[in-house]
Amino acid sequence: MEVAAFRMSAFPVTQAWYAQVTGERPSAARGDRLPVEGVSWWDAVRFCNALSRAEGLTPAYRLCGESEPVGWDTSGDGYRLPTEAEWEHACRAGSSGPRYGRLDEIAWYRGTSQERIRPVGGKQPNAWGCYDMLGNVWEWCWDVYDAEVYGTYRVLRGGGWADEHWSCRASVRRRSHPTFRIDDVGFRVARAHRPE
Structure with missing residues (x-):
């Protein structure tokens, strides 16, 4: 799979990071180093824009309201959700098997x-230094799951803490409504990589 150069956070967004950027703590479980969970796809894209603004970057998304389509400025330098292809590319980290190590x-x-x-x-990273790509929390991706069948449902990848081993593979997909x-379910952030 071919993907343009990008950077991805080494960890899912933590509760501490989410609270620092948004002032909110939406998660059911409590702990600064726990991944933020209980966040919708909309919450995730709003976080990306807020983080971009906090760091002086151009927000990646144009948001009107949850009933309107989101515009993505692909030329921008701000934070965003990874595409499904980027997520899988980062998860595999050059490996070809269903997982990048022993589960x-x-x-x-x-x-x-x-x-x-x-x-x-808390577990070993993949070859590119990304932790928790499989398990702990499912991660929101930018992509629509299947618009013809599921409408606006968005893609989730990675498997979660309550899932069986077969859900924790690089190729496994799940879907959810963007407001759920x-x-x-949590997320990690990505940015386009533009050499200076």
Whole structure:
């Protein structure tokens, strides 16, 4: 799969980072190093714009309201959600198998999580230094899942802390309505990489 150069955060957005940027703590579980969860796709894109503004970057998204389509300025330098292709590319990190390592060593899932969300970075990263790409929380992506069948439903990738091993593979997809807030869904941010 070909993707343009991009950068992705090494961890899912944490509760501390989310609170620092938005002033909100929406998660059911509490802990600064826990991934933020219980955030909708809309919450995630608003976070990306707020983070961009806080760092003096041009926001990636044009937001009118939750009933209107979101515009994405692909020429911008701001933070955004990764596309589904970018997410999978970053997850695989050059590997070709379903996972970038032994699942128990890289992911918090039903077999390792003791049925609760875990702090980010507690398992081994992939070859590119990304942690928790599989397990802990499903991650929102930019893409619509299948517009003809599911309308505005958005793609989730990665598997979560309560999922079985088969959901924690680089190719597994899930969908959710962009307004839903679920206790095993979070996100990470990306930016276009523009050499200086």
